[in-house]
Amino acid sequence: MNLPHIKYLSLFTLLVNAAAMLSPIINGGDSITYAALSQYIALNNDWSNLMLDGQDWLDKPHMPFWITAVFFQLFGVSAFSYILPGFLFHIIGGFFTYRLARLFYSREAAWLSVLVYVSVFHLMDSSIEVKAETYLTGFIMGACYYWLRYDAQSRLKYLLLGAAFTAGAVMTKGVFTLITITSGLVILWMYRGEWRKLWSVKWWLAFGLSLLFTAPELVALYLQFDAHPEKVVFGQTNVSGIKFFLWDSQFGRFFNAGPIQDTSGGGHPFYFVLVFLWAFLPWMAVFFAAMVAGVRKFAQRAVEENAGFVFLCGAFFVTFALFSATSFQLDHYTVMLFPFAAILCGKFLSDRLRNLHEGRALLVAQVAFTLLLLALAIGLSVHVGHALVLSLVGIMLVAMLAYASVQHQQMRANVLLVFPLFGILALYGFLVLTSALTFMSYSVAYNANKQLAGEKTLPIYSYNMGIVSRELAVYNAAPVFPAVSPQQLPASGKYHLLISDKDLQAVASGLGRFEQVGQGDWVVHKTGTFPRLLRLAKGEEPLEDIRILVVN
Numbered sequence: 001m002n003l004p005h006i007k008y009l010s011l012f013t014l015l016v017n018a019a020a021m022l023s024p025i026i027n028g029g030d031s032i033t034y035a036a037l038s039q040y041i042a043l044n045n046d047w048s049n050l051m052l053d054g055q056d057w058l059d060k061p062h063m064p065f066w067i068t069a070v071f072f073q074l075f076g077v078s079a080f081s082y083i084l085p086g087f088l089f090h091i092i093g094g095f096f097t098y099r100l101a102r103l104f105y106s107r108e109a110a111w112l113s114v115l116v117y118v119s120v121f122h123l124m125d126s127s128i129e130v131k132a133e134t135y136l137t138g139f140i141m142g143a144c145y146y147w148l149r150y151d152a153q154s155r156l157k158y159l160l161l162g163a164a165f166t167a168g169a170v171m172t173k174g175v176f177t178l179i180t181i182t183s184g185l186v187i188l189w190m191y192r193g194e195w196r197k198l199w200s201v202k203w204w205l206a207f208g209l210s211l212l213f214t215a216p217e218l219v220a221l222y223l224q225f226d227a228h229p230e231k232v233v234f235g236q237t238n239v240s241g242i243k244f245f246l247w248d249s250q251f252g253r254f255f256n257a258g259p260i261q262d263t264s265g266g267g268h269p270f271y272f273v274l275v276f277l278w279a280f281l282p283w284m285a286v287f288f289a290a291m292v293a294g295v296r297k298f299a300q301r302a303v304e305e306n307a308g309f310v311f312l313c314g315a316f317f318v319t320f321a322l323f324s325a326t327s328f329q330l331d332h333y334t335v336m337l338f339p340f341a342a343i344l345c346g347k348f349l350s351d352r353l354r355n356l357h358e359g360r361a362l363l364v365a366q367v368a369f370t371l372l373l374l375a376l377a378i379g380l381s382v383h384v385g386h387a388l389v390l391s392l393v394g395i396m397l398v399a400m401l402a403y404a405s406v407q408h409q410q411m412r413a414n415v416l417l418v419f420p421l422f423g424i425l426a427l428y429g430f431l432v433l434t435s436a437l438t439f440m441s442y443s444v445a446y447n448a449n450k451q452l453a454g455e456k457t458l459p460i461y462s463y464n465m466g467i468v469s470r471e472l473a474v475y476n477a478a479p480v481f482p483a484v485s486p487q488q489l490p491a492s493g494k495y496h497l498l499i500s501d502k503d504l505q506a507v508a509s510g511l512g513r514f515e516q517v518g519q520g521d522w523v524v525h526k527t528g529t530f531p532r533l534l535r536l537a538k539g540e541e542p543l544e545d546i547r548i549l550v551v552n
Helices: 003-022 029-044 063-075 079-104 107-119 121-129 132-152 156-173 177-192 195-199 201-212 215-226 241-254 271-279 284-298 304-325 331-353 361-384 387-406 408-442 444-452 468-475 501-510 530-538
Strands: 460-463 480-483 495-500 514-522 544-551
Touching: 003 079, 003 107, 003 121, 003 408, 029 063, 029 079, 029 468, 063 079, 063 132, 063 156, 079 107, 079 121, 079 132, 079 304, 079 331, 079 468, 107 121, 107 331, 107 408, 121 132, 121 271, 121 331, 121 408, 132 156, 132 177, 132 331, 156 177, 156 201, 156 215, 177 195, 177 304, 177 331, 195 201, 215 241, 271 304, 271 331, 284 304, 284 331, 284 361, 304 331, 331 408, 361 387, 361 408, 361 530, 387 408, 408 444, 408 530, 444 468, 444 495, 444 514, 444 544, 460 468, 468 480, 495 501, 501 544
Parallel strands: 460 480, 460 495
Antiparallel strands: 495 544, 514 544
């Protein structure tokens, strides 16, 4: 397979991924919360305080919310302007995946690494759902690239950019990210016998400058929390935001001893192995084949020939092992490691495309994954029965067959690379389009906002709906407030109220005069299991009768 085809396939995959940004809905609960935090910063021009529902919020560092707030100020508050910066950082991660791969391998291997990167299922999903890991991936890959350049040549440009990307990663997820950024380089030094670099002035300068560049985060935390010990956070006073940032937010979770803990009974050492089996589709078998090939050939290669393999394995497996050892485990944690795995796959695929007749096990595995992915996409589309979803999956299948027909002379390359790619795109397209269409039909916030479009702008209260008020505030310019009791509703003045029929019956007598201006059978809580999404898509999940009132 020639290089232009690999580039076109990468671009096509990226465009399919980007199309999901056209959805007017923010799906994930965390994403809605992060949008609300960013919205507060943008609207109030308050860059030091993280506020949620009028309360001080202490969980994640500021960087993702600062970036999103800038986009909110530039393009207005919307689902699109929330997703856009995260997707751009996904592209940045892909750019530095290419640059990092080129430091060790050929241009073909680098482009194949990009193709794997843009088509890994969990990376595609994260780029649209936009959690902190989306930004983190871009920062970590940039930091790793510039530190490798700085290691080879002590230029001020590499020092400053390496420190800036490192600080960005730390201000996105905490100091734990330093382990991921440095582990590959340290393992490489150990392999080369360059132990002296661990205590060289050059690298202590890099470490110090990286910490100095995190000053904005430390200042913001001090202004919000440490300068106000009377504030109540986690049910306590005198909480240090700086201590939480430096220890509790990551290492406290690692040891499950901080203020935010997993109370489900602890983690499992093979949890992330199981996550990897589906999250890295459709390249999981390629990754294992790459690892086997790398280990087999390791002793036959010179030290510098193994440099890329050692660096990438160090960056991937050190953090992967630490995540597996922790009690606080969430599937999206490993997203930031997938670019390193993508480069390992890219190098292996580059070698394998030159020797496609060597071994059949991987080709059989890729055929099996292709059939599985297509069967899931087609079967689930038929099960949901939505014409638009069926059409999308059908188009993807036809595109795959058309490509195979045109490129029939490269059938083994298609089986190895192209067919699994179209399989994952078909399944990804099904999931994204089904979610968007379902929640456009049944989301309280989205549909209430549509019905309020013709009404006079008034304050909006949502009663006993939790996160609905945060999401509605992203779609509607009016101030939106949550309420969990009648006492939290205004005693005077005019406002809109979103309330379920059963709650309305309980509080109607205390509302005074009101008039219904909208109504719908909708779902309050969008998050849940995949079977629940399918039931919603088919119209089989119980809905709630939601009323929109004008209260005088």
